[in-house]
Amino acid sequence: MRVLGALVLLFVSALPATAAPILAWDAVTTDVSGAPLGPGLEVSSYNVYRCGTGMGGACAAPDRLLVGIIAAPAVQIDLAGQAFPQVYVVTAVNKAGESADSVKYKVTPPDAPKNLLLR
Secondary structure (H helix, E strand, O other): OOOEOOOOEEEEOOOOOOOOOEEEEOOOOEEOOOOEOOOOOOOOEEEEEEEOOOOOOOOOOOOEEEEEEEEOOOOEEEOOOOOOOEEEEEEEEEOOEEOOOOOOEEEOOOOOOOOOOOO
């Protein structure tokens, strides 16, 4: 059984202030050894999980919630409707199984404006 390679998460932040964040990642094309995925072992989907705990510790059941299954070749999810701050991980899935978790990615809103002045 081949295990899928690591995922790299990207956070696309060049969005209008009213738009929800988009969580994006690089497509998985290799197994854990770095070899290309063979015929029939291509990634079929990605599972996106919201972690119940902070950045420390595992993002494992029952403290994680599946928030989306993204059909490959798509490599992003719109986080509209999700509460923030939240920590997310993504896994890749093919007919051999589900990969290990990606690195954790914490999505947080900006801090409140400071030093307000009346001019």
